[in-house]
Amino acid sequence: MSGPILSVRGLVKRFGGLVATDGVTIDVRPDEIHALIGPNGAGKTTLISQLVGELRHDAGTIELEGRDIGALPTARRIGLGLGRTFQITCLLPEYTVLDNVATGVQVRQGHSFRFWGNVRGETALRETALSFLETIGLAGRADEQVANLSHGEQKQLELAVALATEPRLLLLDEPMAGLGHSESRQMVALLMALKTKVSMLLVEHDMDAVFALADRISVLVYGRVIATGTADEIRDNADVRAAYLGEGDELC
Amino acid sequence: MTLFLEQLLNGLQFGVMLFLLAAGLTLIFGIMGVINLAHGSIYMVGAYAGTWVAMQTGSFFLGIPAALAAAALVGAAIEFLIVRRLYKRDHLDQVLATFALILIFNQVVTLLFGRQPLFVSIPPLLDGSVQLLPGLPYPVYRLAIIVVGLLIAVGLYLLINKTRIGMLVRAGSTNREMVRALGVDVRVLYTIVFGLGALLAGLAGMMAGPILAVQVGMGEQILITTFVVVVIGGVGSIRGAFVASLLLGVVDTMLRAYLPSMLRHVMVGPEADALGAGIASMGIYLLMALVLLIRPKGLFASNF
Amino acid sequence: MDNSIKKQILLAVVAVLLLALPFIASATGYPAMTSLATRALIYGIAAASLNLVLGYGGMVSFGHAAFFGLGGYVVGILYQHYTQDDLFLGLVPGTNQLLVTLPVTLIVCGAAAALIGALSLRTGGVQFIMITLAFAQMLFFLFVSLKTYGGDDGLIIRRTNELFGLKMRDKQTYYYVCLAITAVFFFLLWRLVNSRFGNVLTGLRQNARRMAALGLPAYRYKLVAFIISGMGAGLAGCLMANFLRFASPDMVHWTKSGELMVMVVLGGVGTLFGPLIGAAAYIVLESVLASWTEYWQLGLGFILLFVVLYTNGGIEALFGRLLGRRV
Numbered sequence: 024m025s026g027p028i029l030s031v032r033g034l035v036k037r038f039g040g041l042v043a044t045d046g047v048t049i050d051v052r053p054d055e056i057h058a059l060i061g062p063n064g065a066g067k068t069t070l071i072s073q074l075v076g077e078l079r080h081d082a083g084t085i086e087l088e089g090r091d092i093g094a095l096p097t098a099r100r101i102g103l104g105l106g107r108t109f110q111i112t113c114l115l116p117e118y119t120v121l122d123n124v125a126t127g128v129q130v131r132q133g134h135s136f137r138f139w140g141n142v143r144g145e146t147a148l149r150e151t152a153l154s155f156l157e158t159i160g161l162a163g164r165a166d167e168q169v170a171n172l173s174h175g176e177q178k179q180l181e182l183a184v185a186l187a188t189e190p191r192l193l194l195l196d197e198p199m200a201g202l203g204h205s206e207s208r209q210m211v212a213l214l215m216a217l218k219t220k221v222s223m224l225l226v227e228h229d230m231d232a233v234f235a236l237a238d239r240i241s242v243l244v245y246g247r248v249i250a251t252g253t254a255d256e257i258r259d260n261a262d263v264r265a266a267y268l269g270e271g272d273e274l275c
Numbered sequence: 276m277t278l279f280l281e282q283l284l285n286g287l288q289f290g291v292m293l294f295l296l297a298a299g300l301t302l303i304f305g306i307m308g309v310i311n312l313a314h315g316s317i318y319m320v321g322a323y324a325g326t327w328v329a330m331q332t333g334s335f336f337l338g339i340p341a342a343l344a345a346a347a348l349v350g351a352a353i354e355f356l357i358v359r360r361l362y363k364r365d366h367l368d369q370v371l372a373t374f375a376l377i378l379i380f381n382q383v384v385t386l387l388f389g390r391q392p393l394f395v396s397i398p399p400l401l402d403g404s405v406q407l408l409p410g411l412p413y414p415v416y417r418l419a420i421i422v423v424g425l426l427i428a429v430g431l432y433l434l435i436n437k438t439r440i441g442m443l444v445r446a447g448s449t450n451r452e453m454v455r456a457l458g459v460d461v462r463v464l465y466t467i468v469f470g471l472g473a474l475l476a477g478l479a480g481m482m483a484g485p486i487l488a489v490q491v492g493m494g495e496q497i498l499i500t501t502f503v504v505v506v507i508g509g510v511g512s513i514r515g516a517f518v519a520s521l522l523l524g525v526v527d528t529m530l531r532a533y534l535p536s537m538l539r540h541v542m543v544g545p546e547a548d549a550l551g552a553g554i555a556s557m558g559i560y561l562l563m564a565l566v567l568l569i570r571p572k573g574l575f576a577s578n579f
Numbered sequence: 580m581d582n583s584i585k586k587q588i589l590l591a592v593v594a595v596l597l598l599a600l601p602f603i604a605s606a607t608g609y610p611a612m613t614s615l616a617t618r619a620l621i622y623g624i625a626a627a628s629l630n631l632v633l634g635y636g637g638m639v640s641f642g643h644a645a646f647f648g649l650g651g652y653v654v655g656i657l658y659q660h661y662t663q664d665d666l667f668l669g670l671v672p673g674t675n676q677l678l679v680t681l682p683v684t685l686i687v688c689g690a691a692a693a694l695i696g697a698l699s700l701r702t703g704g705v706q707f708i709m710i711t712l713a714f715a716q717m718l719f720f721l722f723v724s725l726k727t728y729g730g731d732d733g734l735i736i737r738r739t740n741e742l743f744g745l746k747m748r749d750k751q752t753y754y755y756v757c758l759a760i761t762a763v764f765f766f767l768l769w770r771l772v773n774s775r776f777g778n779v780l781t782g783l784r785q786n787a788r789r790m791a792a793l794g795l796p797a798y799r800y801k802l803v804a805f806i807i808s809g810m811g812a813g814l815a816g817c818l819m820a821n822f823l824r825f826a827s828p829d830m831v832h833w834t835k836s837g838e839l840m841v842m843v844v845l846g847g848v849g850t851l852f853g854p855l856i857g858a859a860a861y862i863v864l865e866s867v868l869a870s871w872t873e874y875w876q877l878g879l880g881f882i883l884l885f886v887v888l889y890t891n892g893g894i895e896a897l898f899g900r901l902l903g904r905r906v
Binding site: 304308310357360366367368370371372374375376377378379381382383385386495499502503505506510545546549550552553554556557560561563564567568571572573 | 633639641698699701702704705706708709710712713714716717720721723724725726730833837840841844848874876877879880881883884886887888
């Protein structure tokens with residue numbers, strides 16, 4: 024398939040009188056990292072929530088590989104190849120690192136109506152899970168409780184769990200948020216390496232990371248996409264500069 | 276026809292009683308996120324305190340302030356000593372702690388008043404009936420309950436829509452965090468809301484006195500019915516509680532009044548009565564099942 | 580010593596004690612202990628069933644008395660038709676065989692749980708509590724109104740169901756039957772909570788949003804857990820009706836749902852054997868308090884309040900701390 028993996032057309036979401044998403048149109052192509060940037064309150068997380076189906080949009084269409092997924096519940100969308108990470112980490116707090124990923128693998132396989140065998144004793148499941156942890160560089164912490172992980176490690180685990188669902192398109196909600204400088208660079212390298220396997224829509228404030236990773240960038244302001252283009256095009260765009268300067272933020 | 280109208284009024288009267296309880300329950304849940312099983316106990320406390328004072332003094336109208344004061348006092352004590360610790364706990368802890376309160380209240384009331392139900396007669400001023408339509412006499416006391424209930428509904432509507440406290444209540448029932456962010460002393464707000472709920476429950480208990488037997492366990496009976504009201508109306512919605520209360524009151528009363536006689540057309544008398552009474556008492560729950568099928572969040576759930 | 584070995588030793592000791600209990604009871608001159616223990620086992624099954632949805636799945640059901648009572652009434656109704664030698668609804672003949680009443684109980688309670696669960700799981704949180712409570716109350720009123728089956732007064736079952744020609748009326752025999760069933764039940768439950776199914780169920784309690792983001796359609800898993808749980812509570816009801824030789828609306832009363840919940844919490848939410856310990860604690864507490872005063876529920880109320888407000892994790896957690904497990 025040569026068309027876009029994700030195609031969003033004219034998406035609208037209103038909260039009472041407030042228009043949080045105002046006719047957003049955005050594409051993610053195969054093997055592309057498409058970054059979504061914008062000042063605080065621009066509606067980036069709201070957009071992600073609509074894409075995964077935690078919020079219902081009021082108008083517009085969401086297509087995943089040409090299929091309209093706008094009416095499906097979250098679980099179905101994930102099953103069709105959508106994956107996501109959370110801005111504020113969202114893990115299973117009582118499980119170990121490995122169990123978190125293994126649960127992801129198990130759900131992906133879809134055989135959860137098994138009542139007899141010990142799930143912790145399924146070597147195939149655990150090996151698959153471990154391989155995702157190796158990809159992410161967290162294999163050494165496999166038996167650690169989630170609560171004992173550092174913030175950076177939790178962010179990495181988020182990514183490993185998302186990968187375990189074998190997504191075709193990954194929605195990343197600020198994967199660098201709260202990371203230190205070296206952790207950020209590690210995460211950038213990680214995402215770079217994953218790029219050939221999975222397309223990404225990357226919501227991020229860290230402009231270094233965005234410019235290092237993104238093939239294309241869209242700028243969201245007050246729920247509206249004001250520009251889409253390559254890094255250079257966005258840097259030179261007058262509207263974008265105005266929007267960011269108005270916020271008192273510096274671009275780069 | 277007049278019988279039908281009479282039953283309709285009876286349903287309305289039951290409905291406003293339910294509303295007095297449901298309003299408090301749904302507000303307490305909407306604002307504080309606490310499920311309070313002891314709400315029925317406050318109703319019972321109001322009934323006992325009011326009825327006892329009325330029996331001792333011989334004046335029903337002295338019983339009313341006593342019922343309100345006792346309910347408010349007990350409500351405030353519950354909020355201050357127990358419920359305040361539960362705001363941040365999960366629903367299970369809330370259910371268990373308030374279940375414990377039910378056990379405690381029931382036993383304490385039994386210790387104080389014994390197992391025999393208390394009875395208080397209707398005050399002379401409200402005794403007798405009034406001719407509403409030709410051939411439709413209706414007890415003044417029940418009419419008074421309906422009027423009081425409707426007045427309170429109007430009062431709550433004004434309180435919630437026209438005052439600052441109401442504004443906070445509305446904001447709090449859709450977004451609890453926002454109220455905190457507004458810099459309001461939520462503890463005061465919580466106490467006010469809890470106290471208000473307790474007052475209404477106490478009033479309902481007092482008014483029920485002359486119609487129902489005042490006895491241990493009266494609170495839980497009506498509490499569970501009130502839960503059905505809240506589920507049908509939509510948790511946190513006063514408007515929903517009002518509509519659902521009246522709906523349930525009327526449906527329940529009508530089923531009890533007419534179902535046995537309808538069944539008697541198809542089966543023998545005593546069995547029809549028993550089965551009819553049984554199905555009638557299941558009616559409101561079946562109504563709840565129906566609402567859950569169509570609108571799982573209730574008829575007036577706030578959309579967000 | 581390794582904790583898992585400690586646990587196994589503890590389990591073995593408890594098993595031996597349970598097997599020897601009737602003998603200890605008669606040797607020490609407390610024959611009533613066998614009856615108490617039987618009740619504890621039966622309530623343990625019911626509480627552990629509730630714990631499957633409540634502790635493992637995070638669904639706070641306040642209506643499990645519905646299934647407990649339904650299980651009792653299956654035994655009672657089938658027995659009545661057996662003695663009267665007629666048909667239930669003109670279709671089903673009665674019976675007094677435990678090997679029939681038990682599977683029928685499981686089917687009936689499973690079906691009831693499927694219906695109630697399918698409706699109440701359409702919402703969650705506080706509505707779920709209220710709705711399960713309300714449906715249980717509905718069943719309560721249904722049984723109260725069924726005059727054919729005793730109405731308010733309940734149904735007397737003159738003889739305990741028969742099983743392999745055992746002397747089921749004998750307290751010791753019945754204790755051992757219950758003990759065997761309890762052992763099988765907990766073995767199955769142990770497999771279940773450690774299975775793939777148990778894994779996603781526990782995951783749903785920990786973080787429903789995460790499980791949805793993994794692509795798990797939560798509703799069907801919760802519903803199946805609810806059905807299994809209802810069947811377990813029904814099994815307990817069936818055993819209880821046989822034990823008391825009586826089924827009454829009391830078994831369906833909402834306070835029974837509360838009691839089951841209290842047992843779970845006393846023993847420890849979300850632990851395998853916690854509910855069994857909690858049930859035993861509750862039964863002992865009840866009989867001790869009740870021997871002091873007819874207002875024993877007052878004491879129970881205060882103890883419950885204390886447990887909820889000031890302890891964390893119930894009796895099993897307390898044991899765990901004594902054994903040096905996690906704090």
